[in-house]
Amino acid sequence: MRRLFGSKKPAAPAPTMDEAVDKLNVRGDTLDEKIRKLDEQLAKHRDNIKKTRPGPAQEAAKRRALVVLKQKRLYESQRDQLYNQQFNVEQTTFAMQSMQDTVHTVSAMKAAGKEMKGFMKDNNLKIENIEKLHDEMSDMLDYHQEIQDVMGTAFGVPEDVDEDELMGELDALEDDLAAEGTTSGSVPAYLQDVDLPEVPQGQAAQPAQAQAADEFGLPAIPQRT
Numbered sequence: 001m002r003r004l005f006g007s008k009k010p011a012a013p014a015p016t017m018d019e020a021v022d023k024l025n026v027r028g029d030t031l032d033e034k035i036r037k038l039d040e041q042l043a044k045h046r047d048n049i050k051k052t053r054p055g056p057a058q059e060a061a062k063r064r065a066l067v068v069l070k071q072k073r074l075y076e077s078q079r080d081q082l083y084n085q086q087f088n089v090e091q092t093t094f095a096m097q098s099m100q101d102t103v104h105t106v107s108a109m110k111a112a113g114k115e116m117k118g119f120m121k122d123n124n125l126k127i128e129n130i131e132k133l134h135d136e137m138s139d140m141l142d143y144h145q146e147i148q149d150v151m152g153t154a155f156g157v158p159e160d161v162d163e164d165e166l167m168g169e170l171d172a173l174e175d176d177l178a179a180e181g182t183t184s185g186s187v188p189a190y191l192q193d194v195d196l197p198e199v200p201q202g203q204a205a206q207p208a209q210a211q212a213a214d215e216f217g218l219p220a221i222p223q224r225t
Contacts, residue, residue, distance in 0.1 A: 017093040024086040031079040038072040 015023075045065035052058040119125055 017089060017096060020089050021086065021093065024082060024089060028079065028082050028086065031075050031082065035072055035075050035079065038068055038075065041068045042072065 042065060045061055045068060048061045049058055049065065052061055123129060
């Protein structure tokens with residue numbers, strides 16, 4: 001049967017939106033190039049019209065310029081239509097991409113919802129179990145703080161010491177230190193300079209008389225006369 005009637009050819013795949021945009025861009029570039037060349041021709045015709053005198057030659061130059069101007073207007077009209085098509089295709093492409101992003105987002109949210117439901121089935125995530133765990137942790141931290149307070153207590157310190165009495169002694173000690181600093185010029189006694197006796201003028205220090213030594217190098221005993 002296939003040999004008699006032949007088989008149906010598979011249909012060509014539909015062009016994608018990106019391919020359509022690329023094709024429109026190529027057509028737009030072609031029209032822009034044609035319009036640019038016509039502008040150059042119009043500039044030359046305008047110069048010829050200015051240079052020629054009024055008469056048949058100038059009228060012929062005007063007719064040639066008019067033909068070029070009509071071609072330019074035609075291409076500009078085609079380019080405007082092409083821009084509108086390109087805008088519509090780009091808008092359609094944007095809408096399709098937005099829809100694809102929405103589909104992906106919804107799929108991701110559904111997968112995340114299923115995973116979250118699986119987590120919620122875990123007994124450890126139940127609110128009553130979390131509250132119980134929170135209370136236990138709080139109690140353990142309080143107990144740990146009590147242990148630290150006990151361990152930080154100094155040995156041998158009497159518990160019946162009056163704090164008001166200690167503060168009174170501290171104030172008295174500060175007053176004594178302030179009074180001592182006032183009487184000595186606010187400088188402690190061990191830091192004050194000691195005044196040494198001055199040497200009378202005109203008198204030089206006399207060196208000590210050397211004592212005679214015996215034959216062994218020891219101080220000789222003075223003999224009585």
